[in-house]
Amino acid sequence: MRNDLAAKQLHRPEFVPFHVPQIDEEEIRSVVETLRSGWLTTGLKVKRFEEDFARYLGSRHAIAVNSCTAALHLALEAVGIEQGDEVIVPTMTFTASAEVVLYFKARPVLVDCLPDTLNIDPDSVARAITPKTKAIIPVHFGGQPCDMDSILEIARRHKLHVIEDAAHALPSTYRGKSVGTIGDITCFSFYATKTITTGEGGMATTENPEWAARMRMMSLHGISHDAWKRYAKEGSWYYEVVHPGFKYNLTDIAAAIGIEQLKKCDAFGASRNHIATAYNGAFSDLPEIQTPACKPGVGHAWHLYVIQLDLERLKINRDQFIEALKEYGIGTSVHFIPLHLHPYYRGEFGYAPDDFPKATEVYRRIISLPIYPKMTQSSIEQVIEGVRKIVQQHRR
Numbered sequence: 001m002r003n004d005l006a007a008k009q010l011h012r013p014e015f016v017p018f019h020v021p022q023i024d025e026e027e028i029r030s031v032v033e034t035l036r037s038g039w040l041t042t043g044l045k046v047k048r049f050e051e052d053f054a055r056y057l058g059s060r061h062a063i064a065v066n067s068c069t070a071a072l073h074l075a076l077e078a079v080g081i082e083q084g085d086e087v088i089v090p091t092m093t094f095t096a097s098a099e100v101v102l103y104f105k106a107r108p109v110l111v112d113c114l115p116d117t118l119n120i121d122p123d124s125v126a127r128a129i130t131p132k133t134k135a136i137i138p139v140h141f142g143g144q145p146c147d148m149d150s151i152l153e154i155a156r157r158h159k160l161h162v163i164e165d166a167a168h169a170l171p172s173t174y175r176g177k178s179v180g181t182i183g184d185i186t187c188f189s190f191y192a193t194k195t196i197t198t199g200e201g202g203m204a205t206t207e208n209p210e211w212a213a214r215m216r217m218m219s220l221h222g223i224s225h226d227a228w229k230r231y232a233k234e235g236s237w238y239y240e241v242v243h244p245g246f247k248y249n250l251t252d253i254a255a256a257i258g259i260e261q262l263k264k265c266d267a268f269g270a271s272r273n274h275i276a277t278a279y280n281g282a283f284s285d286l287p288e289i290q291t292p293a294c295k296p297g298v299g300h301a302w303h304l305y306v307i308q309l310d311l312e313r314l315k316i317n318r319d320q321f322i323e324a325l326k327e328y329g330i331g332t333s334v335h336f337i338p339l340h341l342h343p344y345y346r347g348e349f350g351y352a353p354d355d356f357p358k359a360t361e362v363y364r365r366i367i368s369l370p371i372y373p374k375m376t377q378s379s380i381e382q383v384i385e386g387v388r389k390i391v392q393q394h395r396r
Helices: 002-011 025-037 044-057 068-078 096-102 122-128 148-158 209-218 227-231 252-263 265-283 318-327 343-349 357-363 377-394
Strands: 061-065 086-090 107-111 133-136 161-165 185-189 202-206 305-309 366-369
Touching: 025 252, 044 061, 044 202, 044 252, 061 068, 061 209, 068 096, 068 161, 068 185, 068 202, 068 209, 086 096, 096 107, 107 122, 107 343, 122 148, 133 148, 148 161, 202 209, 252 265, 265 305, 265 377, 318 366, 318 377
Parallel strands: 086 107, 086 133, 133 161, 161 185
Antiparallel strands: 061 202, 185 202, 305 366
């Protein structure tokens, strides 16, 4: 009995995590160099990261901050969101996209998603506009850009600001333009699971110099321009507080990682595309699995690979499918629990599941599979084999 158990454990598949960041010797050397420099917080490394990032996207201005949430907050502040305003946000997103609206005592107005891409539905956006609406926050779900032509047309017609949540969308393109050069302000994430990482971090890009200056100032207590230089040789002890701001600045330690990660962004994107292509091909003959829709004219960053289960064809539900994948040694996640299903948004705004039927329905069926550059070919094959075997075992 003991030998049988040992044999089973020996042949149990190794666990494939949902995500593992790729940190190489270049990032480690860059951090060590920063630590030895004696300058750890916002300094020349942050400035270089901003310049590299703006150059990479073709954006005029890039402002590095300590999270995408911070970038979104600064963006809304820069365009003048105030108490009582309304900002349109997709319900199919992480809470940060709507949370930042609440910082102003403004109202996040949730709208439904498209059932194929899970991106914000432009028709729902148009219907949600009121005289109080001041901005739209499209979220590029999973790394696929939203229908920006429709959203920008709606925004121009109603004189609304477009603040893109591009936490998933580096490097993504829309009709030949890099995400980060399309809306009024675009906000990126460098969280540990994102397409490039600084551990924690974010970036805001814009073509508008006034908004850029405002975000830069407000990211460091509302202190006058280049306040970080007051501790440098060429700096001065004197500074002025122009407006009560926030503590959102990125550190040189984090930027040291980001500088090296950005150099690999295209290679990381190619790896993710390779995995997505392998998954698409492997699941194409399974009617129980709907693979992610990819619209023409877009470059997908493949931050997420989200399948939808056809539950009518299966004898198990989504949660049981996830447990079966875990037993097969595969880590997964769910992106996202729609905001209108969370207790806060139900209680505070009275949202109900039927208010956004598309998001409610797809939520029951979605699973995010592992997709990251560090995945080995054997791990990719293990995910494919696991999904296929579970479907075969539990199809109706």
